[in-house]
Amino acid sequence: MDETSRYPGFPEYAGYSDVGGGSGMDAASRGSSSQHAAVEGGGAATYDGKHRQSQPHRQPRTGVxxxxxxxxxxxxxxxxxxxxxxxxxxxxxxxxxxxxxxxxxxxxxxxxxxxxxxxxxxxxxxxxxxxxxxxxxxxxxxxxxxxxxxxxxxxxxxxxxxxxxxxxxxxxxxxxxxxxxxxxxxxxxxxxxxxxxxxxxxxxxxxxxxxxxxxxxxxxxxxxxxxxxxxxxxxxxxxxxxxxxxxxxxxxxxxxxxFLNMASVFMRIFNLICMMLLIGHWSGCLQFLVPSLQGFPVNSWVSINELQDANWAEQYSWSLFKAMSHMLCIGYGRFPPQSLTDMWLTMLSMISGATCYALFLGHATNLIQSLDSSRRQYREKVKQVEEYMSYRRLPLDMRKRITEYFEHRYQGKFFDEKWILDEMSDKLREEVRNYTCRRLVTNLPLLQNADTNLLTELTDCLEFEM
Incomplete structure (x- = not known):
């Protein structure tokens, strides 16, 4: 049977013999099965010299x-x-x-x-x-x-x-x-x-x-x-x-x-900013909707600012300004609330703004801490080393050599490389070791023409040291 016909619609994956869970057929089975092929046109099929009616089969989906x-x-x-x-x-x-x-x-x-x-x-x-x-x-x-x-x-x-x-x-x-x-x-x-x-x-x-x-x-x-x-x-x-x-x-x-991991951090910040703007947009519309449903009382902020007959763009602009002033806690707009309804709307805007502000600060703090965690861990390790040298009262020249060692050893970033490699699969860990040690291997004349398996075994035995 043609491999392409086994996977209709997937000719590029016809070589996968185990796709679908079957074990395939050997040559003898294929040869015997070819003797039992149905006659084209739906007539009869031959089986041990006898003619039997071929069984109908479900046609694959074609066309549209x-x-x-x-x-x-x-x-x-x-x-x-x-x-x-x-x-x-x-x-x-x-x-x-x-x-x-x-x-x-x-x-x-x-x-x-x-x-x-x-x-x-x-x-x-x-x-x-x-x-x-x-x-x-x-x-x-x-x-x-x-x-x-x-x-x-x-x-x-x-x-x-x-x-x-x-x-x-x-x-x-x-x-x-x-x-x-x-x-x-x-x-x-x-x-x-x-x-x-x-x-x-x-x-x-x-x-x-x-x-x-x-x-x-x-x-x-x-x-x-x-x-x-x-x-x-x-x-x-x-x-x-x-x-x-x-x-x-x-x-x-x-x-x-x-989105990637780093991109997702920025996306969370972006989502939070968009959510704050959306809540401000809703709050601005609510600031005007409630007085509108009340028929614009004389002590409402819309009547005080004489916005009842203004065009919708001007009404929305003043409403958004009032809502954002409440959310950012920078004021009450042009006038403080004069009615009980305006006071409750102002409180609602302030609470929503304070909540969004707290969430934004939390996410921003997490973003700053996660931007370069390896460099932050390196600084913490160097700080511990400096405290250790002070505790042991090491001489200045020894302190200088220790500091230079850590600078050259970690290059300003600290990784637990052993833990990272141990978490990988054997094949992936082998590829990473071969890539990181490629310069060392290619620079040695003795190993330039060596077998690949030998190089792999050698790289497994290497440890980074200065």
Missing amino acids: LARLHTVFEPSMNRLSMKIYGSKKAVVKERLRQRSLGVWVIHPCSKFRFYWDLCMLLLLVANLIILPVGISFFNDDFDTRWITFNCLSDTIFLVDIIVNFRTGILQTDNSEQVILEPNLIARNYLRSWFFLDLISSLPLDYLFLMFNQDVGEGIQILHAGRALRILRLAKLLSLVRLLRLSRLVRYVNQWEEVY
């Missing part, structure tokens, strides 16, 4: 369905290599998914990668645009606003369906990915389903749709009951901000998989 199905299978990306460790193991996972025969999206597939990217961008847009539209625009029936909300809600509802058909990565560092639809649905229902569903439903439009006074409310906007209905609809639209939980999940997944 085959290409579509490969998009849902694990690809050679960083996530799949992190989980499975090799291209050979990824091919085995593809064959396992095909053997199940169900349309399930693998979490390491190209489709899931680009879907998560699109959802990430849409979530950021929603978390920025929604508070502005709810707080500063009174025309809830504008065609563009309704189109944006309905389109976003539809995409997020589709995302729930996609989550029901996406495999689940095991949390115990297992290479096995759950691809059974029943297990996927059970796990999703017990975790994030209800929060995702609530944040995706257009509760404000459903409330207006089933309220009998909506038709009258559009015409008599300032009537008491209609105004209360529209205010309640605004509050219900705030439920969409629960989509922040999705944003946190997607960001954590991408930060864990697609």
